[in-house]
Amino acid sequence: MESIFKHCPNCTSTNIEFPNNVRFLCHDCGFTYFHNIAAAVAVVFRYQDKILFTVRNMEPDKGKLDLPGGFIDPEETAQEAACREVKEEMGMDIKPDQLRFITTYPNNYLYKNVPYRTMDIFFECELQEEQVHIVAPDEIKALQWYPLCEIPQERIGFVSVRTVIRQLKQK
Ligand SMILES: [Zn+2]
Structure with missing residues (x-):
């Protein structure tokens, strides 16, 4: 390298x-x-048998499927970062106690030729309705629900997200 x-x-x-x-x-x-590695969060939103994906509108992995989330800011807990990112990306208010910890997984994040290594922290959150909105179109091109068994693995960008989704499918 x-x-x-x-x-x-x-x-x-x-x-x-x-x-x-x-x-x-x-x-x-x-x-x-x-x-040092950077800490990041991602949220697996569930509605009935479906999982919500974002379509990335920025590099790395522009056009690929991802989960709502992002980097944790200094002084923030992982749960606070998840709530903030969901608010920034989807305008949705969720509370830290609605988040259930799933797992963590390392990831690579190449941004403007700087290879960042991250530790992605995954949470699950049950939604009562399917309606979701994009409020950060510069970051997110689309929001797409997929039934768990029909998620197109090859369209998922990050290895961490691919791995966690594969684990959820096997449960
Ligand atoms: Zn010197």
Whole structure:
């Protein structure tokens, strides 16, 4: 994997190492930077036998199926982040106690050539109605419900989402 930094951001030396883009070290000035994993959340909305997917309208994986959610902000709990993202993307008010923890799964998120590694935290949320709306069209092209047994696995972008959906199908 090619290093995402060509120079030390502190002293501009090229005498640097950044194996696997995990721990950056400058051999001249000692500057150290950890490119730690980022935490993200995703919500599996259920209505009867169906699961709700978003169609991504931005890279990475533009046009592919995804779940509502996003990165956790500093100072936020995972549940708070999930509620905030759902509000931002779909205008829907949900409460942290409506979220049931499913599992976590690692993911890769390549954004503008920077390879972020994430830990995706998955929650489930039961809805009482099928009606949903997009309020962030720059991020989401469409919202689509699929019966669990008819979800097109090959249209799901992220490996973490693909894995969790496959696990739900096997239950
Ligand atoms: Zn340096």
